[in-house]
Each structure stands twice: as C-alpha cells, then as structure tokens.
Amino acid sequence: MALMPSLYQDPPDWDFRDADTKEGTHVVHSYPAMMIPQVARHLIARLRRLNPESRTLLDPFCGAGTVLVEAARQGLSAFGNDLNPLALAIAAARTTPIDETVLADGLDRLKRVLVPEALSTWDGAIPTFRGRDFWFKREVSRALAWIRDEVRRQLTDPAMRQLAEVAFSETVRLVSNTRNSEFKLYRMPDAKLAAFSPDVIRVFHRILVRYAEGVRAFNPSLRQAATPPAIVKGDSRLLAGIPDRHFDLMVTSPPYGDSRTTVAYGQFSRLSLEWLGYPAEEARTVDRRLLGGRLQPHAEAKPVPSQAVLDGTAAIGSQDARRAREVESFYRDLDAMMESLAPKLRPGALAAWVVANRTVKQVVLPTNVIIAELATRHGFALVEDLTRNIPSKRMPRANSPTNVPGQKGATMTEEHLVVLRYDGA
Numbered sequence: 334m335a336l337m338p339s340l341y342q343d344p345p346d347w348d349f350r351d352a353d354t355k356e357g358t359h360v361v362h363s364y365p366a367m368m369i370p371q372v373a374r375h376l377i378a379r380l381r382r383l384n385p386e387s388r389t390l391l392d393p394f395c396g397a398g399t400v401l402v403e404a405a406r407q408g409l410s411a412f413g414n415d416l417n418p419l420a421l422a423i424a425a426a427r428t429t430p431i432d433e434t435v436l437a438d439g440l441d442r443l444k445r446v447l448v449p450e451a452l453s454t455w456d457g458a459i460p461t462f463r464g465r466d467f468w469f470k471r472e473v474s475r476a477l478a479w480i481r482d483e484v485r486r487q488l489t490d491p492a493m494r495q496l497a498e499v500a501f502s503e504t505v506r507l508v509s510n511t512r513n514s515e516f517k518l519y520r521m522p523d524a525k526l527a528a529f530s531p532d533v534i535r536v537f538h539r540i541l542v543r544y545a546e547g548v549r550a551f552n553p554s555l556r557q558a559a560t561p562p563a564i565v566k567g568d569s570r571l572l573a574g575i576p577d578r579h580f581d582l583m584v585t586s587p588p589y590g591d592s593r594t595t596v597a598y599g600q601f602s603r604l605s606l607e608w609l610g611y612p613a614e615e616a617r618t619v620d621r622r623l624l625g626g627r628l629q630p631h632a633e634a635k636p637v638p639s640q641a642v643l644d645g646t647a648a649i650g651s652q653d654a655r656r657a658r659e660v661e662s663f664y665r666d667l668d669a670m671m672e673s674l675a676p677k678l679r680p681g682a683l684a685a686w687v688v689a690n691r692t693v694k695q696v697v698l699p700t701n702v703i704i705a706e707l708a709t710r711h712g713f714a715l716v717e718d719l720t721r722n723i724p725s726k727r728m729p730r731a732n733s734p735t736n737v738p739g740q741k742g743a744t745m746t747e748e749h750l751v752v753l754r755y756d757g758a
C-alpha cells in the first residue's frame with residue numbers, strides 16, 4: 334500500500350525541530366543544502382490533498398533526491414533532473430530498492446575481500462588526476478584505488494554496485510585532506526594533516542553498512558511507486574528530454590544563487606567525481622554550468638522581469654556593479670528555467686518551491702517574492718507562501734561574504750514554501 338497523503342496531516346509548524354533527517358535512504362551520502370525529508374514528505378502530501386488526482390511529480394533541481402524518495406514512497410511516478418553527476422548518482426542510490434539477499438551477499442563479499450592483508454599485496458594502478466597528491470595521502474590513494482576496483486569486480490547487481498560506489502564516494506570525502514566541515518575545497522591545516530591517518534577500509538565498511546540499513550528500512554515503501562523515479566542529467570533552463578504536459582506536481586529547491594558565492598556543489602563533488610572516473614572536464618566544471626554560473630555579457634542581458642530583482646540589483650549595484658550583474662544573471666537563469674518548466678506541467682498542476690532569501694552587500698533578495706513575480710509571466714498564480722524556521726539544515730547558515738573560510742556574514746534562518754498553480758499558457 335502506498336503511503337497515503339492522509340497519513341501526513343499538516344504539521345503544527347514546518348520547522349521539524351527534532352526530526353530525524355537521516356531516516357531510511359536519506360542517510361545515503363551528504364550533499365549541500367538538502368531539503369529535509371519531512372518538508373518534502375508533508376509538502377507533497379499537502380499538494381496531493383489540494384490536487385487529489387495527482388500521479389506524476391517533477392523535481393528539476395533534484396540534488397540528492399530527497400523529494401524523489403518521498404514522492405516514490407507516496408506512490409507517485411517521479412522524475413528528477415540535475416546537472417551534477419554526483420547528485421544523480423546519490424539520488425539513484427537513495428531511490429532504488431535492493432533485494433535483501435543481494436544486499437546481504439554484497440556486504441558479505443566486500444567484508445571478506447576488503448581486508449588489510451589483501452591491500453598489502455595489491456599492485457594495481459592508482460588513477461592520476463590533477464591535485465591528487467595534494468588532496469590525498471599516498472597510502473590513502475592506494476587504498477581508495479583498490480576499493481574502487483574491488484567494488485566493480487565483486488558486485489554484479491547494478492543497484493548494489495551503485496550503492497557501494499556512492500559509499501565509496503562518501504569515503505573519498507572523509508579520507509581526503511580536505512576540511513570536511515566545509516563544502517568548498519579547503520585543505521586541513523598542516524599540523525592536523527601531519528597527524529591524519531584515516532583507516533580507509535574501516536571508513537568504507539562503516540558507511541556501506543549504514544547505507545544498507547537505510548535501504549532495508551525503506552525497501553517496502555520505495556516499492557510503492559508503479560515505476561521507479563526516472564533521474565536524468567540535464568540543464569533546468571532547457572529541461573530537454575522531459576515529457577511535455579506530463580506533470581501534476583513540481584516540488585523543488587533551487588540553488589540560492591550562483592555556486593561561486595553561495596553553495597559550491599561542484600567543488601563539493603569534484604574529488605568524488607575524479608575517483609569515480611568521470612572525465613576531468615566534467616568533474617571540474619560543474620559550478621560553471623549551474624544556474625548563475627556564467628555572467629552574461631552586458632549586450633545580451635535583458636532586464637529580469639521582476640520589480641524585486643530590479644530593486645535589489647539597483648541597491649547592490651550602487652556598491653558593486655559586478656555583484657549586481659552576478660545576481661541578475663542568476664535570476665535571469667531562473668526565469669529561463671520557468672519558461673522551460675511551464676510546458677512540462679498539466680494545466681492545474683501545483684508547483685512548490687522551497688527557497689531561502691539571501692543577503693548580498695546587506696541587501697536582502699526576496700526570492701519568494703521574485704519567484705511569484707517571475708512565475709506570473711509564465712502562466713502561474715500564487716496559491717500560498719508558508720514560512721519555516723531552519724533549525725538544522727546543513728547549509729550556509731552563516732555564509733562568508735568575502736569567501737574567506739571562517740569569516741561569517743549574514744545568516745539564513747528562514748525558508749519559504751511558495752506554492753503556485755499553473756493555469757496554462
């Protein structure tokens with residue numbers, strides 16, 4: 334039985350202060366600025382009560398797949414889109430049920446094969462990529478290369494291998510010389526690095542066992558969807574390859590701004606992508622390809638059709654013209670995304686955006702208002718705008734205006750849940 338929306342009455346508030354955000358497959362891999370599962374779950378249920386015939390859901394910025402997991406568990410046919418290949422791998426691992434025997438067999442095999450004695454006699458090749466020896470100690474690289482080879486050799490079931498590769502990716506992150514508390518790539522201070530000697534095999538096993546428990550817990554509910562979520566790599570400004578007039582619901586959390594000055598999804602993913610064997614060009618250019626990643630030349634730039642953007646960029650521009658253009662480029666991209674989104678939705682579809690309002694040069698950019706303003710030009714009408722406090726989400730609660738690690742600036746403590754109805758072109 335699918336988890337019915339009636340199971341999820343509206344919460345007393347949307348803060349979910351003490352909620353377990355790592356339930357089931359939501360434990361699989363960290364990712365910057367994730368939506369919390371409880372918001373995804375209750376928001377989907379709320380939209381389904383408003384549109385009871387809903388069967389299909391799109392998340393055009395699916396990231397690690399929080400929305401897709403919760404949509405599948407409520408029996409919806411879900412579609413996810415993102416440009417970051419690591420996000421797609423995580424989303425796929427979180428949404429795929431795995432047979433109990435396959436899970437047990439996979440864990441057992443790796444437990445037997447991945448032991449220190451086997452590593453000591455291994456003489457395979459260690460992949461090379463730029464910066465490898467800066468970000469990884471030599472012995473760590475050796476262990477990683479060996480684990481990657483064994484995962485690919487031992488595991489034939491595609492879903493189990495996918496889960497293990499994602500566990501490998503999280504291992505890469507934890508055993509690297511980076512400061513794990515930051516999403517951007519910063520190296521540990523020398524004194525800490527000198528004493529850093531991670532037990533790579535143990536870290537990998539610990540992570541994989543935790544993920545397997547998450548899959549076991551969500552196996553029955555993930556099987557509720559008639560079809561498993563489809564997850565595609567694509568630019569949300571185009572949404573190519575996504576069926577037209579197909580979706581009853583959209584639930585998403587777009588980025589807060591460009592990756593350089595807000596959340597660096599590409600930097601977060603780069604080392605994992607290099608180790609997973611993605612081409613260097615792809616592994617290193619994610620941030621530039623995301624929303625707001627490229628500053629449009631003045632000549633091409635039309636004003637963004639939102640009074641709130643015009644007001645915000647005028648106030649920022651009086652202090653820093655380039656920052657104003659960066660902000661404008663981001664919202665112009667968001668407008669392009671909405672233009673591509675509209676034809677994907679059925680008339681009457683509900684589209685929910687979970688957004689936070691960032692501050693640039695002491696100017697608050699009201700993304701909730703901007704979304705509603707932009708959307709009205711593409712055939713949407715505002716249904717509601719709910720507010721939640723952010724007690725626990727891993728995001729730049731205190732961001733760094735100068736992009737200097739450790740220096741904190743303005744804070745984001747609230748999110749808006751903006752619900753729009755698509756009334757047709």
Ligand SMILES: C[S@@+](CC[C@H](N)C(=O)[O-])C[C@H]1O[C@@H](n2cnc3c(N)ncnc32)[C@H](O)[C@@H]1O
Pocket residue numbers: 364365366367368369393394395396397398399400414415416417420567568569570585586587588589598622623624
């Ligand atoms: C706030 S995160 C989404 C997090 C997601 N809701 C979750 O819970 O994991 C925003 C996502 O937008 C993606 N993104 C940014 N620009 C994009 C674009 N032009 N096309 C597709 N995805 C994009 C980023 O890669 C990132 O994964």
